[in-house]
Amino acid sequence: MVQATNLWTREQPNRLQGGEMKRITLTLIVIGMMSTGAFAQKPTRKPGEEQKRIGFFAGKWNFDGESKPSPMGPGGKFTGTENCEWFPGGFHLVCESDGTSPMGPMKGRSIMGYDPGEKTYT
DSSP states (O other): OOOOOOTTTSOOOOOSOHHHHHHHHHHHHHHHHHHGGGGOOOOOOOOOHHHHHHGGGOEEEEEEEEEOOBTTBOOEEEEEEEEEEEOTTSSOEEEEEEEEETTEEEEEEEEEOEETTTTEEO
């Protein structure tokens, strides 16, 4: 008669003894701590003179004018306000505008910045 053994209940010998397990755990902790430096952020760069010049437009502005009739819409007077504030970091100025025009109420948003690669304001 053949005797069957149940592999699911058979105990496997402990392959890692206490000292080996501690060494592996310590090694993994050290590797983890060393790798966090690889993901650290680079030093933050600071806005240059070009970005600082955009600051002239920071604040609240009032505007008014007159548009001429065109395929874009009827002509007439327009008025409004624009509020410009620095985006965190100081590289871009974000402006929100509200006003009225011959076509009714208007809202707008613009972002001013400087492209050092192209050496131009955007």
